[in-house]
Amino acid sequence: MLVVSCDREKKFHPFGIAIAKGETEEDYEFIFKALKDSVNRLFYHEINATILLADGAPAIHNGFKKVFNLEKRIMCWFHVTHVTQTKLNANERR
Known part of the structure; x- marks a missing residue:
């Protein structure tokens, strides 16, 4: 997991990485x-993070909510396009 912060100019600043045995x-x-x-x-x-940018995994969402005050969750654009393309490809094969 890459940990980043976003400033007022909407620039991302990576400052941590975490590797876990599971998910x-x-x-x-x-x-x-x-x-x-x-x-x-x-x-x-x-720190009291209120926005989570992640994929759709419930484990990330729920783990974040246990530690921080989640006000907004944003789906990672890469994952949105990947899932959309996968579903489109599956429909084309039918």
């Missing part, structure tokens, strides 16, 4: 909690 809700909760705790310890700043 369960608990795995993502652990990653998001570790991120929140690390920022607090390193910068004495409490």
